[in-house]
Amino acid sequence: MSLLITGATLADGTTTDLAVADGRLIDPADAPADAERIDAAGLLALPGLVDLHAHLREPGHEDAETVDSGTQAAARGGYTAVFAMPNLDPTTDTGEAVAHLLEIVARDAHCEVVPIGAVTKGREGTELAELGLMAARGVTMFSDDGACVDDALIMRRALTYLKPFGGVVAQHAQDPRLAGPGACCHESEISGRLGLPGWPSVAESTIIARDVQLAEFTGGRYHACHISTAESVDVIRWAKKRGVDVTAEVTPHHLLLDTPHVEGFDTTFKVNPPLRTSEHIEALREALADGTIDVVATDHAPHAQQDKDHPFDVASPGMLGLEQSLAVVVDVMVNSGRMDWATLVERMSAAPARIGRLATQGRPLAVGEPAHLVLVDPSRRATVDRSASASRSRNNPYHGVDLPDPVQLTVWRGGVTWRR
Numbered sequence: 044m045s046l047l048i049t050g051a052t053l054a055d056g057t058t059t060d061l062a063v064a065d066g067r068l069i070d071p072a073d074a075p076a077d078a079e080r081i082d083a084a085g086l087l088a089l090p091g092l093v094d095l096h097a098h099l100r101e102p103g104h105e106d107a108e109t110v111d112s113g114t115q116a117a118a119r120g121g122y123t124a125v126f127a128m129p130n131l132d133p134t135t136d137t138g139e140a141v142a143h144l145l146e147i148v149a150r151d152a153h154c155e156v157v158p159i160g161a162v163t164k165g166r167e168g169t170e171l172a173e174l175g176l177m178a179a180r181g182v183t184m185f186s187d188d189g190a191c192v193d194d195a196l197i198m199r200r201a202l203t204y205l206k207p208f209g210g211v212v213a214q215h216a217q218d219p220r221l222a223g224p225g226a227c228c229h230e231s232e233i234s235g236r237l238g239l240p241g242w243p244s245v246a247e248s249t250i251i252a253r254d255v256q257l258a259e260f261t262g263g264r265y266h267a268c269h270i271s272t273a274e275s276v277d278v279i280r281w282a283k284k285r286g287v288d289v290t291a292e293v294t295p296h297h298l299l300l301d302t303p304h305v306e307g308f309d310t311t312f313k314v315n316p317p318l319r320t321s322e323h324i325e326a327l328r329e330a331l332a333d334g335t336i337d338v339v340a341t342d343h344a345p346h347a348q349q350d351k352d353h354p355f356d357v358a359s360p361g362m363l364g365l366e367q368s369l370a371v372v373v374d375v376m377v378n379s380g381r382m383d384w385a386t387l388v389e390r391m392s393a394a395p396a397r398i399g400r401l402a403t404q405g406r407p408l409a410v411g412e413p414a415h416l417v418l419v420d421p422s423r424r425a426t427v428d429r430s431a432s433a434s435r436s437r438n439n440p441y442h443g444v445d446l447p448d449p450v451q452l453t454v455w456r457g458g459v460t461w462r463r
């Protein structure tokens with residue numbers, strides 16, 4: 044399949060034609076005569092987006108999502124690569140589990156899928172998983188996501204052990220004593236009034252403070268998942284200033300949605316970490332703009348209706364993210380004038396590919412590079428409809444909200460994976 048995309052604007056503002064053949068970008072002058080012509084006047088062409096944090100639910104929870112459905116959602120969102128969290132059944136904690144997931148991916152995926160390996164066996168936090176054997180199968184990121192690696196010695200060992208492999212430990216920072224299993228609402232006046240167990244902001248930042256010191260001490264590579272508080276931003280900023288090898292991500296929902304969303308007890312808005320207040324949101328936006336936060340990662344967390352249809356404090360936490368991630372970042376960061384398109388590309392494509400050591404993604408749109416790209420209409424808007432989704436789940440927190448609707452066409456490995 045070959046494409047000739049004419050008159051596209053790149054993130055730096057220049058206008059160009061792009062040609063795709065045999066999975067690569069080629070000189071438009073060499074485009075085959077039968078190439079499909081796509082008029083991209085008024086559209087932006089960006090490198091395909093890369094998500095460091097997605098839950099695809101296969102194997103084990105196929106009622107909520109599969110590799111097929113989750114990567115279709117990714118393609119609709121402009122993504123050409125996603126890293127798949129290991130809280131599956133069985134847990135991705137062995138070389139064999141990685142190999143099994145990669146077989147499903149080879150058969151069904153609509154974008155690159157890189158398995159994330161668990162840090163500890165069964166994500167139970169007590170015994171290191173098969174880190175080396177998973178690394179040998181191409182795993183570069185390790186996380187017990189959904190659970191915190193709260194034992195400091197286990198964290199120390201994981202950081203040390205992964206050094207020769209170049210692996211990064213991605214932490215779900217939640218002190219299990221300060222924010223226990225029932226914690227489900229930002230600890231504040233609102234949690235008190237609603238009678239929901241509170242999840243104080245320091246339950247996140249104190250873990251990250253400990254971890255970045257362990258990263259400095261060991262020389263290991265550390266990544267803070269879904270940071271949600273101003274204190275976490277301060278800690279990351281401090282660690283980076285010291286030259287510690289740390290990176291951090293923020294989700295689209297923590298950039299847009301605030302604590303009052305839970306006042307109606309709609310379990311769609313139950314998520315870990317919880318939605319925070321406007322002061323925290325402001326700190327996250329600022330940190331994403333200035334680079335303290337390196338990447339936007341979706342934490343796409345599909346859940347079947349039966350797992351959400353419960354009282355708020357017992358419903359499953361998590362919300363969808365892949366399809367509206369770019370829309371939220373465009374609205375909150377670009378349309379507001381906080382960030383330009385080139386920085387958006389850095390935060391949503393180049394930096395995540397670098398952190399995940401995915402050499403074929405996050406590349407500039409230049410001749411000879413792999414053809415992973417997304418065409419974006421910067422001005423189109425629409426009201427989000429949760430039923431119009433490729434995901435198997437409907438826990439979409441943006442349902443009924445007017446947002447940008449930017450993704451026009453997604454190309455992965457030279458083939459169109461989604462078009463409007």
Ligand SMILES: NC(=O)N[C@@H](CC(=O)O)C(=O)O
Pocket residue numbers: 098130188189190215313314315316342344345360361362
């Ligand atoms: N974010 C969530 O609320 N839930 C995630 C786990 C996680 O990211 O911690 C899930 O797997 O559903």
Ligand SMILES: [Zn+2]
Pocket residue numbers: 188189190215268269315316
């Ligand atoms: Zn998590």
Ligand SMILES: [Zn+2]
Pocket residue numbers: 096098128188189342344
């Ligand atoms: Zn997650």
